[in-house]
Amino acid sequence: MTSAHTVRNRPAPAEPPGRPPRRRALTLRQQESRAGLALLSPTLIIVLVVVVLPVVWTIVLAFQRLRLATLQREGIFGRFTLQNFAKVLGSADMWSSLGTTLVYTIGGTVLSLALGLVAALALRKPFRGRAFLRSAMLLPYVSPVVAATFVWEIMLSPQFGVVNAWGKSFFGWDKPVAFLSQETSTISLFGWHVHLPLALLVVIAFEGWRYFPFTFLFLIARLQAVPKELEEAALVDGVTPTQRFRHILLPQLYPVLALLSVLRFILTFNKFDDVYLLTGGGAGTDVLSVRVYDFLTAQFDIGGAAAQALVLAVVLVVFLVIYLKFFAPEDRA
Amino acid sequence: MTFETRLFGVLRWVTIVILAIATLFPFYYMVLLSVRSQDSLLQHPGDILPKLSDFTVTTYTTVLKSVASGGDGLLELLGNSALVALGTVIVTLALSLPGAYAASRLRFAGRKQVHFLFLAVYLFPSILLAIPLFVIFSKAGLRDSLVGLLVVYVAQALPVSIYMLRNYLSTIPESIEEAAAIDGNGRLGTLWRVTLPLAAPSIVATGLYVFMIAWNEFLFALLFLVEDRSKWTVSLGLSQLAGGLEVPKTVLMAGSVVLTIPIVILFFAAERLLAEGLTSGAEKG
Numbered sequence: 312m313t314s315a316h317t318v319r320n321r322p323a324p325a326e327p328p329g330r331p332p333r334r335r336a337l338t339l340r341q342q343e344s345r346a347g348l349a350l351l352s353p354t355l356i357i358v359l360v361v362v363v364l365p366v367v368w369t370i371v372l373a374f375q376r377l378r379l380a381t382l383q384r385e386g387i388f389g390r391f392t393l394q395n396f397a398k399v400l401g402s403a404d405m406w407s408s409l410g411t412t413l414v415y416t417i418g419g420t421v422l423s424l425a426l427g428l429v430a431a432l433a434l435r436k437p438f439r440g441r442a443f444l445r446s447a448m449l450l451p452y453v454s455p456v457v458a459a460t461f462v463w464e465i466m467l468s469p470q471f472g473v474v475n476a477w478g479k480s481f482f483g484w485d486k487p488v489a490f491l492s493q494e495t496s497t498i499s500l501f502g503w504h505v506h507l508p509l510a511l512l513v514v515i516a517f518e519g520w521r522y523f524p525f526t527f528l529f530l531i532a533r534l535q536a537v538p539k540e541l542e543e544a545a546l547v548d549g550v551t552p553t554q555r556f557r558h559i560l561l562p563q564l565y566p567v568l569a570l571l572s573v574l575r576f577i578l579t580f581n582k583f584d585d586v587y588l589l590t591g592g593g594a595g596t597d598v599l600s601v602r603v604y605d606f607l608t609a610q611f612d613i614g615g616a617a618a619q620a621l622v623l624a625v626v627l628v629v630f631l632v633i634y635l636k637f638f639a640p641e642d643r644a
Numbered sequence: 645m646t647f648e649t650r651l652f653g654v655l656r657w658v659t660i661v662i663l664a665i666a667t668l669f670p671f672y673y674m675v676l677l678s679v680r681s682q683d684s685l686l687q688h689p690g691d692i693l694p695k696l697s698d699f700t701v702t703t704y705t706t707v708l709k710s711v712a713s714g715g716d717g718l719l720e721l722l723g724n725s726a727l728v729a730l731g732t733v734i735v736t737l738a739l740s741l742p743g744a745y746a747a748s749r750l751r752f753a754g755r756k757q758v759h760f761l762f763l764a765v766y767l768f769p770s771i772l773l774a775i776p777l778f779v780i781f782s783k784a785g786l787r788d789s790l791v792g793l794l795v796v797y798v799a800q801a802l803p804v805s806i807y808m809l810r811n812y813l814s815t816i817p818e819s820i821e822e823a824a825a826i827d828g829n830g831r832l833g834t835l836w837r838v839t840l841p842l843a844a845p846s847i848v849a850t851g852l853y854v855f856m857i858a859w860n861e862f863l864f865a866l867l868f869l870v871e872d873r874s875k876w877t878v879s880l881g882l883s884q885l886a887g888g889l890e891v892p893k894t895v896l897m898a899g900s901v902v903l904t905i906p907i908v909i910l911f912f913a914a915e916r917l918l919a920e921g922l923t924s925g926a927e928k929g
Contacts, residue, residue, distance in 0.1 A: 343750050343752065344751065344753050347746040347750035347755070348746075349746075350742035350743060350745060350746035350750070351742070351743045351746045351758060353739045353742070353743070354740060354743040355743075357802060358762070358802060358803070361773075361796060361798075362765050362768065362773060363761075364776075365775075365776035365777050366768070366773065368780075369772055369773075372775065372776065429659060429663075432656075433656050433660050433663065434660065444663075444664055446911070446912060448663060448664075449919070450667055450671060453860075454907060455860040455862075455878075455879055455900075455903050455907060457862055457879040457882050458882070458903045459670070461674075461882070462671070462897070463670065465673075465677065465897065466670065470686070472689060473689060475689070477690055480690060520666065524667075532924075551646060552649060574767075577767045580769075581768075581770065581771065583771050583863050584862040584863055587863075588862070588883065600769060600771040603771045603775070604771060604774075607774070607775060607778065608867075616775050617775050620772040620775060623769055623771070623772065627769060631764070635760075
């Protein structure tokens with residue numbers, strides 16, 4: 312195995328003549344391949360056992376009538392049935408939940424990208440205190456989700472939240488707004504009554520707030536790598552800031568923006584804890600992952616939960632395939 | 645200077661101020677509430693400046709004190725969280741360092757498939773994993789054990805860890821390793837004596853990120869540990885505390901501060917490393 316990486320692509324030296332070869336020596340290339348797999352194998356085994364196998368088993372579970380209580384008695388391979396899917400796909404709640412999930416996901420993705428972009432542009436040039444602000448802005452992303460949702464809950468609380476207190480004293484709200492437990496809010500604009508899905512909007516805002524640091528981090532790294540000459544040339548030509556952004560910076564940012572959109576979309580689509588902790592899935596925020604959790608823990612319906620989770624996964628796999636087909640960066644190998 | 649240039653000059657500062665407030669205010673509010681009494685919060689919910697006459701630390705003693713002595717017992721739970729998070733960091737790094745080295749330096753059959761597998765694991769819905777793991781762990785009697793939780797966290801952290809380490813290792817010139825090899829070091833010797841010390845910043849950043857994943861995690865802790873109070877992590881303990889109607893919000897905020905502080909300290913100590921570790925490789929788009 313020693314120093315196989317120093318010489319590549321060279322065939323193994325021929326066996327010395329006269330002695331019959333006992334076993335063909337491995338080529339250096341083969342040695343390297345073996346070493347590579349050997350070094351990766353502990354990781355691969357863990358991933359296979361804790362991720363891949365369970366996923367395969369979820370698929371099996373989804374086709375069985377299984378409840379937690381009967382699990383101890385029944386074996387792994389019970390009778391197969393399509394009942395779970397009939398129940399899941401036939402329920403109107405599931406389709407409205409899919410709609411909610413999509414609104415939440417698209418809203419959260421767009422908001423976190425937009426905020427991240429604005430932040431990256433604003434913090435691009437150095438100023439006093441930029442280093443501090445740059446790290447401080449990552450706080451929502453790195454702080455524990457339980458703490459972050461608690462603060463939001465308390466800030467938005469109708470009884471003692473600072474938002475309602477200020478709304479009442481500065482903006483003349485006649486009664487406190489229950490941001491997290493009110494499904495719709497009607498506001499009047501020039502005689503029009505607009506119905507807003509209030510709790511869902513708050514959850515989306517939280518998503519934008521919590522994850523914009525992630526997109527900010529990637530975008531500012533990319534902005535820092537834009538060649539100086541490009542902008543200097545444009546400056547000589549007297550372009551305005553908007554022109555500079557549209558014609559010089561934005562084209563440079565496209566690839567990373569595309570990558571971030573897909574990443575954020577998928578991660579938001581899967582999100583469980585943020586919504587669960589903020590609203591418990593109530594008030595029109597019943598995203599799919601929270602539904603799966605409810606199936607599992609409130610009804611102990613393992614088969615139903617698995618079928619529901621599979622629906623979620625199938626939608627995701629579609630997105631992943633689209634991503635790999637159109638946006639995946641070339642493998643540098 | 646054109647009007648537009650000046651306008652954006654002003655807008656830039658307005659944006660910076662708004663962003664600073666939006667990101668920092670909730671944390672300021674958290675700390676502020678944690679040192680007030682519930683009464684003062686109920687009477688003046690709109691106050692956001694500290695008043696010395698209100699100042700109290702009983703919220704912290706309440707939330708940290710053990711249940712036996714009338715508190716909420718968060719101190720014991722801090723121990724659980726620390727154990728799981730540190731364990732996850734050590735196991736993840738031990739497994740992912742050789743893996744990342746292989747992924748960055750060696751060509752082997754199935755390399756592409758491995759990349760795909762890790763990307764898929766990173767993007768996979770954890771709620772989907774939760775069901776079979778819940779069932780398996782129930783059957784194996786591992787469900788309310790910290791070891792079971794650690795295994796899950798390691799599996800979740802491994803792909804990210806390999807990604808971050810691999811990106812960094814690719815920036816270390818191979819010629820350095822070749823020189824070491826010529827000096828008579830074997831592959832493992834080279835890895836141990838040359839590559840690892842050079843990769844130290846990345847190892848620190850990756851370890852930090854993995855620590856955050858494990859410390860902040862909520863779903864699996866909720867699913868696996870909820871029945872056995874002595875095993876709760878801080879996140880779980882705090883969320884269970886919120887379910888109780890009697891707990892003052894100011895005590896909850898004290899608990900949130902306790903939960904957040906370890907992360908903030910670690911983060912500010914190594915922020916630059918972490919930012920670089922996460923985004924290196926992103927520059928090429």
